[in-house]
Amino acid sequence: MTPTITAFQSSPDRGRGLARDMRVRWAFEEVGQRYDVGLVSFAAMKAPAFRALNPFGQIPTYREGDLILFESGAIVFHIAQHHAGLLPEDAGARARALTWMFAALNTVEPPIVERSAAMLLEHDTPWHADRLPMLDARVRCRLDELSAWLGDADWLEGAFTAADLLMVTVLRRLGSSGLLDDYPTLLAYIARGEARPAYQRAFADQLAVFLRTQ
Ligand code: GTB
Secondary structure (H helix, E strand, C coil): CCCEEEEECCCCCCCCCCCCHHHHHHHHHHHCCCCEEEEECHHHHCCHHHHCCCCCCCCCEEEECCEEEECHHHHHHHHHHHCCCCCCCCHHHHHHHHHHHHHHHHHHHHHHHHHHHHHHHCCCCCCHHHHHHHHHHHHHHHHHHHHHHHCCCCCCCCCCCHHHHHHHHHHHCCCCCCHHHHCHHHHHHHHHHHHCHHHHHHHHHHHHHHHHCC
8 A cells, every 4th residue: 555645735945855744755765665645735734634644733644544653753764664775674773773863853853943943933033143042052062963973974873774864854954054064074964865866856756846836
């Protein structure tokens, strides 16, 4: 059965692959699994029918027969568990990859999302200028640490895994901030992710939605 995911009908990222369906699309492409996409409006995402798929009224969701999933990390993990190519076979290496998947979503992503939200929602408040340096410092702290871990390695733990897939999508959110400019190691890491044919197919597909709905 072909799984169906949901994505924005009209994505605020204007097809730049920043909405979280991108990481699910990329995972499907890496493992060679076909999938369908249901496009939803903001209004539809908050309706009871959609909340049956995701109680928080957000994309992406995943449906395959009776199985309904939400949370992009859980969906990517599910795909990685059921197909070869995104997690190592060795149990220890697999656990390390899972550790980095959590690190991407629980340790690196939160300060980046916090900064994005402040830029979007607080930019005209009296406290924004005072708060931004603190938000930047929190992001830089994680970028320093991640960059130090990567060193001259291509990927977080040897070969490319679902953890790299998640981490690259998390870091891409900083694209227009200028914060990555001080981190050539991370810029090269992101570029390696973006150069993967599976990434490029996923990116083209989500961009096509944006172009079609203009
Ligand atoms: N923890 C959840 C997950 O990982 O799946 C978070 C899901 C989530 O935040 N979904 C967002 C959503 O549905 C879309 S991706 N928002 C609508 C709502 O909450 O009402 C977040 C996102 C949105 C826009 C941009 N952008 O414009 O650049 C980037 C990321």
